[in-house]
Every structure is written in C-alpha cells, then in structure tokens.
Amino acid sequence: MQSDATVEASDRLVLDRFLPYNLSVLTNRVSDAIARQYSERFDLTIPEWRVMAVLGNTPGLSAREVAARTAMDKVQVSRAVANLVENGRVERSADAQDGRITRLALSPRGQAIYHQVAPLALDLEARLIATLSADERKSLDAIMHKLSRQIALLTP
8 A cells, every 4th residue: 555655646536626526615605605595595405405496497396206306315305395395385285197206396375485596696696607708608508518417427
C-alpha cells in the first residue's frame, strides 16, 4: 500500500476539480437559495418541495415513482409525503388497478402553495442562468443530458 507521500499527483482526488463534488456543491447551493424563498413562508423542507414540484407537474405518482424522478432516498420521500399529507398539502388515494399502490396528488392547499413557490423557483433559475449566453445554455443542457444518459449506463 502506498503512503500519501508516494501517491502520484494524478492519483490524488482534488475536490475542486472533481466533477461529482462540484455538481453536488452547486446543487446544494441552488437548492438552499430556493429553499430560502419558501421554507419560512410556507414551512417546507427541501425534500417536501421536491415532492410537491414533481406532483405539481405529474399528479398521480406513487411514492416510489416520486423517489425515482427526484433521485431522493425512499425514506426521505416517505417522510416528506407523510408530512405533506399531515399538513393537508398532499392527498393519497388507492390505485384503481392495484390497491397496494397509493397514488399521490397535491391537495387544493398544496396546489395553492405550488402556484406561489413555482414562480419563485423559476425566477431564481432565470437569474442564475442569466450569466450564460444562449449558446452556453444550449451547451449546458446538452452536457447535462449526456451526463444523465452516461450515469444511467454506469449505475444499476
């Protein structure tokens, strides 16, 4: 086994140049910036807002489907859904074909919150990407799509 002194410079993990780390930090910073817009005003956590955002676009998903779309842990989704149901923001209903599956949708109260938070999130996104030219935005979208496809191939 090599000591730290003998590890080649190319074998060192330099976080400032490590893509997964940088993506994670950026994602956390963006999520935190959006969360500041809604957390106190609407008493929402980041996982709760992510669940609401997904259901606002695609009602009728199961918790498992929400977890898959958000890449959040099933436990996080379960807790977020339980809190949202308890606070009257999400409603559960049995699946018409399979009673073992519970379908989720925003309640009228949840829809009202969604329609207030979504513009805040979109405004932050617009301000964030305003620094990019149209070509840079297209490139960023293409790169993110390629990386998403690649990670899907690399992970089970």
